[in-house]
Amino acid sequence: VKSGAGELEGVLEAARRIAVPTEYEERRLRTVAERVLRAVEEAFRGVEGHVRTTLEGSAAKGTWIRSRPEVDVFVHFSPGVGRELLEKMVVERGSRALEDIGASWRLRYADHPYVEGFLGDVTVNVVGCYATEPGKWLSPVDRTPYHTRYVLSRLDDRLRTEIRLAKAFMRGIGVYGAELRISGFSGYLTELLVLRFNGFLELLRDGSGWRPGKAIDMTGTFTEEELRALFPNSPLIVTDPVDRNRNVASAVSLTRFSEFVLASRLFLSSPSLSFFDPRPPSRGDVRPLLGCLMAVRLRDLPSLPADTLWGEVLKFCRSVERRLQKEGFVVRRWAAESNGDEVLLLFDIESLELPPLELRVGPPVWLRNAEDFVGEHLRDQLTVAGPWVSGERLYVLKRRALRSARDLLLRWIERGEVSVPKDVAPSIRSAEVFEVTEERLRELRESGYSAFLDAFIDGRPPFLR
């Protein structure tokens, strides 16, 4: 008979095998890292304003998780170098350095452009930053070398493993990643949390009691109340030890925060490897949802930094949700996914067709426009009953002219009654909007959305499957 503690230890033991790289993998990453570092140093040798080249991120700290090897090489410039020149040099010489060691590469954009390379299964990022003092940041990534130093100075081998467990847990429950599409916990945030609570289980024990507005000061400067006043809309606040005015957890959405809290509670009350290694959603039965799913397919999207594109896509989704609700639709949930070339939006709506009649709520009788309301509806063709008075307001029952979510959405897009963000506007205006029938579902599966559709139909986050 296993004891509870024995069971937990068994799960953690198996989780470590998922999270911690083997010695061979560690060695291989170190080799790649050194090769890249030397090639980049070589490429920038003698460049004016170039200060140094360093290894940063999880490879530098030894906190990367197995099967996600990634090497970040930072090229430091003196503050006198212009931003454009810095970017130009990083792109030109960074890509040349990667070519020199036989890596394929492409340009990526975050706050500024950087070069992403691939060497075997290792991802390599060449990033430019300024060699500045804390508080004199010229670009957001200038903090990164200080982050690396801060974490390294507090690490030992036990904590390294605990961090890897925490990252694997975050990844397994679906909350790992600060990019907008995820809006979850960054690697650095996870490291800080493990350091603060001095272990993985300790983090979960504390996290299982968190409420929105949880504030953790890593700098010994603020009270919880002060932090909540400084970052009023953040479900989680963790000050940056290298910049106390910054919330390291600013990307974390309320949903991801809550999923972490719930997953922590569930893991502690019944530990299971599935939190680190979730099963994929099973093939969902869409039949109960037929008549409820509206799809919007956005094609020909522009090449933009992922966060810019997702920012616009998510803004559109939220605006559609609000407009549907305002019209009387019950939007139960929605989600968006990209298959690489395009984006698919799915809305789960109680009914894709509104009832034939609509109760219109008019003004209170004592408002000036009460008479207008009566005049407008009294003998209108679409009026079925009323207007009448109930409480202090007027009401009228009208026949609806348009009832289908699809037809209404197309009209709202045309008339600007939903937000149509600039860069994705052409894709939205030419979007295909349709009800998901069984046949349409098959088509979507063939377009690379199978896992997304199964996850949506299932509805559960990975740790509840």
Place this chain on the structure above:
Amino acid sequence: VKSGAGELEGVLEAARRIAVPTEYEERRLRTVAERVLRAVEEAFRGVEGHVRTTLEGSAAKGTWIRSRPEVDVFVHFSPGVGRELLEKMVVERGSRALEDIGASWRLRYADHPYVEGFLGDVTVNVVGCYATEPGKWLSPVDRTPYHTRYVLSRLDDRLRTEIRLAKAFMRGIGVYGAELRISGFSGYLTELLVLRFNGFLELLRDGSGWRPGKAIDMTGTFTEEELRALFPNSPLIVTDPVDRNRNVASAVSLTRFSEFVLASRLFLSSPSLSFFDPRPPSRGDVRPLLGCLMAVRLRDLPSLPADTLWGEVLKFCRSVERRLQKEGFVVRRWAAESNGDEVLLLFDIESLELPPLELRVGPPVWLRNAEDFVGEHLRDQLTVAGPWVSGERLYVLKRRALRSARDLLLRWIERGEVSVPKDVAPSIRSAEVFEVTEERLRELRESGYSAFLDAFIDGRPPFLR
């Protein structure tokens, strides 16, 4: 070409013909009143504790409206007479007096029993009261003789006509009557309002600007703010000149108040005789409402004072409305009507059948019962999708076991999930609940509900028809 003022005068002229009795009618009522008064005086002559017999109400004041002749005879007792004895004597001797002059009669109950008689087209009420001083009331009707005296002392022929116009207007727009079923303006309240504003049009001009919480002090004692604090939930407050702690308008519901405000505005902006003489609702087309109307037929109702019965019926209706809304039904409006023997309730609901799936909103993840919610729904047979986390809460999509408003209502009645007031409980437990189809509608029309059904289908208050 008629001027606006000329048009208004024309409408008022015609309205006066509706409101003001002819000389012949006045004479006839006076004759009846004197006859009844003499008969009642005779019947109570020599009775111990009997102080006097008087004519009260609109017949005494000459403020009754045409085609509604009514005579109130009050029998005053000294305060020493017990309540039961008073009631017994009023019933015995009052009915005998009416028999003596050849009137038919029946017992009625308000706050206490009284005798209602019919002589030709005149309704006669014989009511017992105590001869008390103001402030020493022993029964609610003790104030009535003081009301009569107060109004009479301030009347002249012009104001008498203005009061009759106001009463006919109130009746025409459907807000006349303080009984619970109407919850509108009593005759006395209407008289006070016309006295206060010194005319019918002047009342409408002021009334068209009223907002809920309108307060009028007839006693020169209170500010508007003080009155609103004393009667916090009354849309209209009018202090009683003979008892300043009483709100004469306490029966007026927010809906009736608002209908009066709206009708005042509409009449002033386009005067029409239809405010005094509304058309009946035309035969309504029920087809757009098919699938939306649920009827509840309450039979075998107990003999109770009307306000007691309607109090319970309306309480049940409001409770059903709330329970339906809680379940997800959209209740657009409801109404109740009696055909004499029984009561019919009608609910207009967006759809009598709920959608097959239900989005259940669970607790925030940080509440203790979040885990219970997950446990309850995770692998439940009725779960279609989820549970998932959105914002700080859990959600789950479930298949509904019961979907029809009728089936649910019957279950709620059985389980006590709606209010089932004591006296009408047997009628509610044996109520017939059904969807109003075209055939059912025909049946209901044949049971005496034709006008009610037409008015409900039409939806408009009389002054908007």
